[in-house]
Amino acid sequence: MPVVASIKPSAHLAEVRYEIRGALNRRARDMEASGLDIIKLNIGNPGRYGFEAPAHLREAVASHLHQSDAYGHEQGLELAREAIAEQQRARGARGVDIEHIFIGNGVSELIDLSLRALLQPGDEVLLPSPDYPLWSAATILNDGTPRYYRCLAENDHLPDPDEIEALVTPRTRALVLINPNNPTGAVYPRALLERLVAVAARHKLLLLCDEIYDEVLYDGAVFQPLAEVAGDLPCVSFGGLSKVHRACGYRVGWMSLSGSHALTADYRDALQLLAALRLCANMAVQWAVPPALHSAPTINALTAAGGRLHEARRLVMEGVAASRHLDLVAPAGALYAFPRVRAESFGEFDDNAFALRLLEEESVLVVPGSSFNVPRSHHFRLTLLPPPAQLMEVFVRIDRVLERMASEQPRRKVASAAA
Numbered sequence: 443m444p445v446v447a448s449i450k451p452s453a454h455l456a457e458v459r460y461e462i463r464g465a466l467n468r469r470a471r472d473m474e475a476s477g478l479d480i481i482k483l484n485i486g487n488p489g490r491y492g493f494e495a496p497a498h499l500r501e502a503v504a505s506h507l508h509q510s511d512a513y514g515h516e517q518g519l520e521l522a523r524e525a526i527a528e529q530q531r532a533r534g535a536r537g538v539d540i541e542h543i544f545i546g547n548g549v550s551e552l553i554d555l556s557l558r559a560l561l562q563p564g565d566e567v568l569l570p571s572p573d574y575p576l577w578s579a580a581t582i583l584n585d586g587t588p589r590y591y592r593c594l595a596e597n598d599h600l601p602d603p604d605e606i607e608a609l610v611t612p613r614t615r616a617l618v619l620i621n622p623n624n625p626t627g628a629v630y631p632r633a634l635l636e637r638l639v640a641v642a643a644r645h646k647l648l649l650l651c652d653e654i655y656d657e658v659l660y661d662g663a664v665f666q667p668l669a670e671v672a673g674d675l676p677c678v679s680f681g682g683l684s685k686v687h688r689a690c691g692y693r694v695g696w697m698s699l700s701g702s703h704a705l706t707a708d709y710r711d712a713l714q715l716l717a718a719l720r721l722c723a724n725m726a727v728q729w730a731v732p733p734a735l736h737s738a739p740t741i742n743a744l745t746a747a748g749g750r751l752h753e754a755r756r757l758v759m760e761g762v763a764a765s766r767h768l769d770l771v772a773p774a775g776a777l778y779a780f781p782r783v784r785a786e787s788f789g790e791f792d793d794n795a796f797a798l799r800l801l802e803e804e805s806v807l808v809v810p811g812s813s814f815n816v817p818r819s820h821h822f823r824l825t826l827l828p829p830p831a832q833l834m835e836v837f838v839r840i841d842r843v844l845e846r847m848a849s850e851q852p853r854r855k856v857a858s859a860a861a
Contacts, residue, residue, distance in 0.1 A: 458579045462809050466797055470807045481836060482807045483824035486624070486777040488688040491827040495689035496740045499730040503692075510726035516718040518545025518696070522731035526696050529735050530679065534670025535700040542699040542706070544713055545723050545731070549654055549680045549695035554580045556650060556678055556697060557616075559712035561586040566614045568606060572780070572814030572821070574624045574652065589614070590815060595771050595782055599626035603637040610641070616648040617641065619668060622655040625814050625823040626780045627773020629659065632666045639671050648709075649677040654695070655776040657686045657741050660755055663774035669700040676701040676709065683727075685777060686741050687734050692727040754826040754833055755779070761837030767844040777827060780811070783820045787848050793819045796847065803846075804839035 462484055470480045482490075489495075517523060523540040530538045546552040553576055557567070563585040569577050571590035578588045591606045593599045606617065617638065621630040642649050651668040659665055669677045682695035699706055699713070744751040755772075758779045762770040767788075770781045783791055793810035800806050811821025824836070 454583050457582050459813065460575050460579060462575070462813065464813070466794075466801060466807060466809070469798070470801060473801070473805070478805055480801070480805050480807055481828065481832060481839075483828065483836065484807045484809050486685065486825050486827065487690050488685070488777075488827055489690055491825075491829070493688040493744075493827065495683070495687055495692070495730075496734075496737075498733045498737060499683070499687060499689060499692075502729045502733045503727055506729040507726055510729070512725070514722040514725045514728070516720075516722055517541075517543065517714060518723055519725065519728040519731070522728045523696075525732040525735040526681070526698060530667075530669060530698045530700065533667040535667065535677075535679065535698060536669070536673055537703050537706070538669075538698055538700050542710060543696060544699075544717055545694065545696045545728055546717075547695070547723050548684065548693040549652065549682050549697075550576055551720075551723075552680060552695050552697045553577060553650075553652070554584070555713060555716045557581055557584045557586060559709060559716055560584075560615055560648060564613060566611060568609055568614060568617045568647070569815070570601060570618065570620060570623070572625050572811065572816045572819075573618075574620055575814060577618055577620075577652070578815055586615075587613070588815070593623070593626060593628065595769075595780075595821075598771050599623060599628040599780070600630065600634060601638070603634070603641055606638065607641045607645075610645045610647070614645060614647060616650050618650045618652070620652040621668065622653075622658060622663075622665065622775025624652075624655065624776050625778050625809075625811075626771065627776045627778055628771070629663045629665060629774040631664075632671065635666055635668055635671045639668070639673075639675060642672075643675055649675065650680075651677065652680045654680060654682055655685050656681060657739055658745060658751070658777060659775045660745055660752060660773065661747075665775070669698065672701060674702040674705070676706045683730060683734055686739070687730075688741075689727075689730065692730060693724060694727050694731060696731075750830065751777070751826055753830040754828065757830050757833045758824070758826065758837070761834065761840075765837065765841050765844070767841065767848065773826075778823050778825055780821050780823050782811075783822075783844065785820055787844070788820075788851060791820050793822060796843065797822060799847070800840060800843050804843055806836055806839050 523543040683689040762768045797810045809823045811819030
């Protein structure tokens with residue numbers, strides 16, 4: 443019998459990471475299988491924490507199942523695209539009609555399509571650090587090169603436009619923004635967006651703005667749509683039902699291509715070709731889009747003072763304030779907090795080792811900051827979705843691990859000196 447070689451995966455994957463569902467998550471599953479209860483704070487998945495999609499969205503899907511058996515338009519259900527285009531125009535986006543709206547199986551699919559339609563091998567994409575790691579993965583898998591701009595805690599996790607402009611090269615094709623931000627919760631003010639748009643205009647960059655958390659805001663934070671600021675400059679804005687409408691499992695996302703039609707025509711046609719190659723997005727759930735966008739927001743009751751998400755955020759902030767080892771830029775939006783372990787307590791800090799110890803010693807699963815393409819990270823990300831009382835217990839457990847790690851520091855220094 444001939445020797446059969448093992449199958450080698452694509453070399454691209456050597457540079458791709460998605461630790462949100464990676465090794466730590468697999469270890470947590472093994473621990474659960476052995477009978478342990480794990481507090482999972484790694485994924486922003488509302489349905490796993492008792493949140494439900496609004497009833498009128500469910501009813502829209504159920505009442506239109508009989509109209510959902512056939513393939514649909516490659517760009518999405520016309521009524522859904524009309525609702526999205528209407529929303530985008532109301533937000534000040536120029537040049538948006540149903541021919542410039544694309545619905546996908548979640549924003550994740552559309553991020554991949556947007557970059558595949560744009561990049562040549564070796565083209566560069568400016569990405570935030572920390573980023574949502576799908577953006578890095580999609581850039582790499584489409585033969586692009588990520589170039590990271592910093593969003594430091596010292597600057598409230600907001601980017602520096604001058605630093606971004608210094609990264610631009612002749613191969614730079616796009617500038618990616620995530621607003622409100624995952625993982626930091628930063629919400630970008632209009633004045634900052636105006637400066638970023640000016641950078642894109644000077645260097646003829648496509649703006650790509652992930653706005654999936656657009657209505658998840660706290661304590662008076664204001665969301666500024668990028669498309670309005672961009673005007674005639676080409677801009678792709680991403681949104682969906684997953685977070686604001688707590689319908690992650692529906693896998694309904696959309697992208698809106700705004701700006702001058704003369705500048706976007708070829709790119710629009712490329713997007714349509716790629717959309718057609720995957721035939722269409724799931725048809726049944728697209729019926730939920732018009733009622734979602736035409737009804738009063740249901741997220742506000744959760745993010746306003748006294749609401750469950752607002753309370754969770756408050757308790758996370760209190761947990762950090764009570765710890766001698768942590769600090770935090772308060773999240774102004776989205777579903778996460780991104781605490782930082784103070785360097786003075788630990789010197790060299792391994793965020794992956796900390797996350798593993800927290801899991802194995804205290805049964806709490808978080809995501810290390812380095813998973814979001816932050817070098818030498820002291821951060822970790824946790825979601826605000828669990829019941830607020832559970833988050834109080836989480837910070838007791840986090841502090842126990844950090845206290846143990848801090849107490850081990852002198853012994854490590856002595857051992858190192860002796861060596």
